[in-house]
Amino acid sequence: MNYIIIEDEFLAAQLLEKKIKEIRPKWHCVAKLESVLEASEYLSQEASFDLIFCDIHLSDGLSFEIFEKITVSQPLIFTTAFDKYAIEAFKVHSIHYLLKPIKDEQLKEAIEKFENQKEAIPQKVNMEALLKASEADSKTRFLVKKGQNMKVIPVEEVAYFYSKSGLTHLVCTNADSFLINDTLDYLEAKLNPKEFYRANRQYIIHIQSIKIIEPYFKGKLFVQLQPEQTDDCVISQAKASSFKEWLNEK
Numbered sequence: 410m411n412y413i414i415i416e417d418e419f420l421a422a423q424l425l426e427k428k429i430k431e432i433r434p435k436w437h438c439v440a441k442l443e444s445v446l447e448a449s450e451y452l453s454q455e456a457s458f459d460l461i462f463c464d465i466h467l468s469d470g471l472s473f474e475i476f477e478k479i480t481v482s483q484p485l486i487f488t489t490a491f492d493k494y495a496i497e498a499f500k501v502h503s504i505h506y507l508l509k510p511i512k513d514e515q516l517k518e519a520i521e522k523f524e525n526q527k528e529a530i531p532q533k534v535n536m537e538a539l540l541k542a543s544e545a546d547s548k549t550r551f552l553v554k555k556g557q558n559m560k561v562i563p564v565e566e567v568a569y570f571y572s573k574s575g576l577t578h579l580v581c582t583n584a585d586s587f588l589i590n591d592t593l594d595y596l597e598a599k600l601n602p603k604e605f606y607r608a609n610r611q612y613i614i615h616i617q618s619i620k621i622i623e624p625y626f627k628g629k630l631f632v633q634l635q636p637e638q639t640d641d642c643v644i645s646q647a648k649a650s651s652f653k654e655w656l657n658e659k
Contacts, residue, residue, distance in 0.1 A: 412460040413440040415448045415475070416488070417468040425462060425488065425511065432517050445470045445647075452479045460523055465489040465498070466594075474647040476501040486519050493602045497651065547601040551579060553587035562587070564604075568618035569634055570596055571642075572611050582618070584636035606655050608632060612642045616656070 410433065416422040422441045429436055439458050442448040444467050452475065463472050463485050472487075473494075487498045490509045498506050505519035551562045568582045572593050579587045591599075597607045608614050620635040628646035644652045 410436045410460070411439045411458040412436060412462060413442065413451070413456075413458050414438055415442045415461065415463040415467070415472055417443045417464065417466070419443075421464070421509075428511065428513060428516055429462075429520070432513070432520055444468050445472065445474045448472070448475045449478050452481055459483060461485045463487055465491065465494050470645075470647065473497060473501065473651060474645075477647055477650055484523060486523065491598045493598060496602075548596075548599045551587075551589060551591075553579065553589060555587070560587075564600070567615060568636060569612060569614040569638070571613075571638065571640070573640065580636060580638075582636070603658075606652065608642055608644055608652070609648075611640065612638075614642065619656075 412429070414422050414425055416425065422443075426438050426441075429438070440451060440456070442451055446469055448463075448467075461481065461483055463475075465472050465487060466489065471494075484504045485498075485501060486505045486507060487494070487503055488507045488509060488511060492506075492508055495506050504522055507515055507519060547564075549564050551564070551567070553560050553562055562579065562581060566581050566583070568580050570589075570593060571578050571580070577589050577591055577593060577596070579589050581587075593607070593610070593613055596605075596613055600613065605613050605615055614632065614634060618634045618636075619632055621633045623631040623633065625631040625643055628649060630644040630649050630652065632642040632644060634642060
């Protein structure tokens with residue numbers, strides 16, 4: 410049995426291969442790919458393998474961008490530190506969703522599921538359970554500094570977050586802006602995915618903050634926010650499809 414690993418962390422890829430070898434000694438890893446670009450190029454060619462182990466956060470974007478460009482028939486087992494992508498993962502031939510750090514028994518369960526169900530379709534109840542778990546762990550408020558005092562901002566009052574010069578800004582629906590210590594990567598994992606969307610490396614936007622969406626060059630989308638943003642908020646061509654699906658599901 411041949412498989413590939415899509416993972417941008419070298420040690421994580423090595424550890425995963427080691428764990429798989431312990432469970433299935435005769436399986437062979439035919440490729441380790443580190444980025445959306447590298448994986449897209451590999452998968453666009455004729456390659457002989459049966460299964461994909463795939464991280465979600467890669468060095469140049471989310472791995473979902475790969476499968477928006479390339480259609481694959483092989484099933485996927487996603488490996489990630491975030492549970493918020495479970496619903497989206499099951500839309501692209503995913504048969505299992507492993508949360509890091511990956512436990513041996515869970516990996517074995519995923520492998521056995523692949524072996525027993527070559528064309529497995531995850532049950533809706535599993536997706537709903539993961540979504541509920543993600544929502545339950547979502548942030549509900551932020552402690553910010555206002556002058557010499559502090560203030561609590563409920564998440565319902567947040568319009569969007571943006572990062573600039575290494576600093577993260579929280580912008581409220583009333584246009585107030587505050588600096589916070591959280592990174593966008595941390596916020597992406599902690600915010601309710603039904604309400605917030607990671608537009609790009611600079612912005613996380615609330616669905617209610619979207620004023621208008623305009624076509625941009627080369628298949629990109631320009632998003633005008635309210636309150637009005639200081640820098641452009643652009644959705645890449647690769648993410649345009651998932652962005653529209655996110656909008657349509659709300």
